Amino acid sequence: MTGAPKVHLDRAHGLRLLREMLRIRRFEEKCAELYQAQKIRGFLHLCDGEEAISVGVMQALGPDDWVVATYREHGQALARGVPMRALMAEMYGRLEGCCRGRGGSMHIFDRATRFLGGNAIVGGGLPLALGVALADRMQGRRTVTACFFGEGAADEGEFHESLNLAQLWRLPVLFVCENNRYSMGTPLAVAEAEPEIWRKAAAYRMSGEAVDGMDVVAVEVAARRAAERIRETGAPHLMECLTYRFRAHSMFDAQLYRTKEEVTAWRARDPIPRLSAWLVQVGHLHEADLARIEAEIGAEIEDAVAYAEAGTPEPVEELERFVTMEAVPS
Amino acid sequence: MSATASPSRITYREACRQAIREAILADPRVFLMGEDVGRYGGCYAVTKGLLEELGEERIRDTPLSESAFVGAGIGAAIAGMRPIVEVMTCNFSLLALDQILNNAATIPHMSGGQFAVPLVLRMATGAGRQLAAQHSHSLEGWFAHIPGLRILAPATVTDARFMLAPALADPNPVLIFEHIMLYNMEGELEPGVAAVDIARARIRRPGRDVSLITYGGSLFKTLAAAETLAAEGIEAEVLDLRVLRPLDTAAIMDSVARTRRVVIVDEGWRSGSLSAEVAMRIVEEAFFELDAPIRRVCSREVPMPYAAHLEQAALPQPEAIAAAARGLVRPG
Numbered sequence: 001m002t003g004a005p006k007v008h009l010d011r012a013h014g015l016r017l018l019r020e021m022l023r024i025r026r027f028e029e030k031c032a033e034l035y036q037a038q039k040i041r042g043f044l045h046l047c048d049g050e051e052a053i054s055v056g057v058m059q060a061l062g063p064d065d066w067v068v069a070t071y072r073e074h075g076q077a078l079a080r081g082v083p084m085r086a087l088m089a090e091m092y093g094r095l096e097g098c099c100r101g102r103g104g105s106m107h108i109f110d111r112a113t114r115f116l117g118g119n120a121i122v123g124g125g126l127p128l129a130l131g132v133a134l135a136d137r138m139q140g141r142r143t144v145t146a147c148f149f150g151e152g153a154a155d156e157g158e159f160h161e162s163l164n165l166a167q168l169w170r171l172p173v174l175f176v177c178e179n180n181r182y183s184m185g186t187p188l189a190v191a192e193a194e195p196e197i198w199r200k201a202a203a204y205r206m207s208g209e210a211v212d213g214m215d216v217v218a219v220e221v222a223a224r225r226a227a228e229r230i231r232e233t234g235a236p237h238l239m240e241c242l243t244y245r246f247r248a249h250s251m252f253d254a255q256l257y258r259t260k261e262e263v264t265a266w267r268a269r270d271p272i273p274r275l276s277a278w279l280v281q282v283g284h285l286h287e288a289d290l291a292r293i294e295a296e297i298g299a300e301i302e303d304a305v306a307y308a309e310a311g312t313p314e315p316v317e318e319l320e321r322f323v324t325m326e327a328v329p330s
Numbered sequence: 331m332s333a334t335a336s337p338s339r340i341t342y343r344e345a346c347r348q349a350i351r352e353a354i355l356a357d358p359r360v361f362l363m364g365e366d367v368g369r370y371g372g373c374y375a376v377t378k379g380l381l382e383e384l385g386e387e388r389i390r391d392t393p394l395s396e397s398a399f400v401g402a403g404i405g406a407a408i409a410g411m412r413p414i415v416e417v418m419t420c421n422f423s424l425l426a427l428d429q430i431l432n433n434a435a436t437i438p439h440m441s442g443g444q445f446a447v448p449l450v451l452r453m454a455t456g457a458g459r460q461l462a463a464q465h466s467h468s469l470e471g472w473f474a475h476i477p478g479l480r481i482l483a484p485a486t487v488t489d490a491r492f493m494l495a496p497a498l499a500d501p502n503p504v505l506i507f508e509h510i511m512l513y514n515m516e517g518e519l520e521p522g523v524a525a526v527d528i529a530r531a532r533i534r535r536p537g538r539d540v541s542l543i544t545y546g547g548s549l550f551k552t553l554a555a556a557e558t559l560a561a562e563g564i565e566a567e568v569l570d571l572r573v574l575r576p577l578d579t580a581a582i583m584d585s586v587a588r589t590r591r592v593v594i595v596d597e598g599w600r601s602g603s604l605s606a607e608v609a610m611r612i613v614e615e616a617f618f619e620l621d622a623p624i625r626r627v628c629s630r631e632v633p634m635p636y637a638a639h640l641e642q643a644a645l646p647q648p649e650a651i652a653a654a655a656r657g658l659v660r661p662g
Contacts, residue, residue, distance in 0.1 A: 066409070098442070098444075099440060099441050099442040099444070100442035100443075101442075102439060102440050102441075102442050103440045103441065103442070107440050107441075109437070109440070109441035109442070109444050109445065111441075111444040111445065116405075116408065116445070117437070117441075119432075119433075121428055124401075124428055124429070124432055124433060127397055127398045127399075127400070127401020127402050127404070127405065127429055127433075128401050128402075128404060128408070128433060129405065130401065130402040130405060131401060131402035131403060131404055131405015131406040131407070131408065131409065131413075132405040132406070132408060132409040133405075134405070134406050134411075135406040135407075135408075135409030135410050135411040138361070138387070138411060139409075139410060139411070157397060158397050158401070161393070161395035161397055161398035162395075162398050162401075164393055164395065164398075165392070165393060165395055165398045165399065165402065169390075321439075321443065322438050322439045322441075322442065322443035323438070323439050323477045323478050324438070324478060324480075324501075324502045325438050325443065325446040325501040325502055326501065327446070327501050328446040328448055328501045329443065329444060329445070
């Protein structure tokens, strides 16, 4: 594993990271199953293979920080602390869901954890991240806004506009690019004149770096270092996490654009076995630990599914509620 | 009216400026951002002097990044500020349409009411200065299609002066369209008015023979047409919608019930327009009150041309408004 100057990777912390990643993986495996069973509908985008990024970055955030994510955001939501029950009920389209079943998989919002979407327009979340960062700064709060987006967002004007404005105004945003090498089925090389996304930061005199997104500790180290500096100076930072999605783009994807060999090669770098192997090697993880963690996660998922199954549909009479708000929620 | 300057006689531009200044001084959460609002003083000189008085924190010049700064306004509103964002003209707002529609108008509902977007977005609209097709269109009708937004079109100095405060107090995104031909207009502030009801239309001229329903830059053309008609013995009622969403349907139906004849005047294009919406609501709710078909005077369906005679030919004009009304009241 990467050297960890600011991360004390003791047994408790190592197991926490492993548990968080496994929790996302198992949750999404259940989602895929529920999709086949037609319990979950709409578009469903799984982050299988990319879990180290959400788990690593969230270690650097406090409760007052903001998170802005994309339509592939179950991992960020769980790692941020959005309750699994509310998340599953949301995918079931139930009133008990975090958005009363109005958003579904692609649009998860949770005020309590300052989770500002779930945004299904590529690049659409970056300007929002600038705004919450600006508001916190103007109100004297020393927060960091973590803004997740895929490498496809770097094709959008919003990416360039937002990096420019963030650097100009010194807005405390940690830009986290999850580069999984394909925008849907279009490979990086077909869409990007400069496929190393982190280098684009230099055009805005912003600091940038590439990180191994398959290594949760490397991500955590980089995120902690970046967040600390952002909190101190207010200046934003671009972190490109190199990763890969093991599964299809969504549930409607024949994966014609990549080879099985490529997928297999990346699966060999799966962040979960990678961490667990290291934890075993240094004596932090025993077979019984893993069995216990899996059992706990399994029970949590079972509980979340039961909660969603028992959920109620929002009354149709409330269809238009919140189109306009009667007050600003406090 | 007296030629001597009185404190209550101001330009529309000055009314907008006073409203912004007052809002920023009154509430530490309010700030203004947009292209050239600071050092330049605003493309239409609305914000001249405000940077010097209020400072760079509250009057923010932005890069030419409509999507980023409108989206930043939305984010800032969500996180506790009360931003006023200026988009130089509504044609440029199309560069920020994703943020306006997919975030500002959507997040409150889609989040199940967890987040409100108390944002005010000001923009210039309309034609008349020979700015041609990329600076002259009236797109407020498009925005009035979108659930979740409140759309205002102040036409008088009083509305320009006093609509901003209630717009900022609204927990929802409010778009204010200021017609470019109004900025130089002078008018008297209505005495005793300190706030405008941003839910209600307003009768600008009572009448019994025909309702002329309009808003924004077309109001004064419509009032001029009403004067012409009065000289001919036709008493036209002029209803200023001023709130384009949600429409004050009750005020429209009241007027129709009085006059039984309607001309709708809208600088937007006719097809699929705000004028079509108003007309259809009348048909749905007051069809049997009508003594004559509804008429519309809209902009011709062309990209706004540069040459003055063509531009004027493309726009609603008092003569056409009067002719439409005359045709209803005295057919044949």
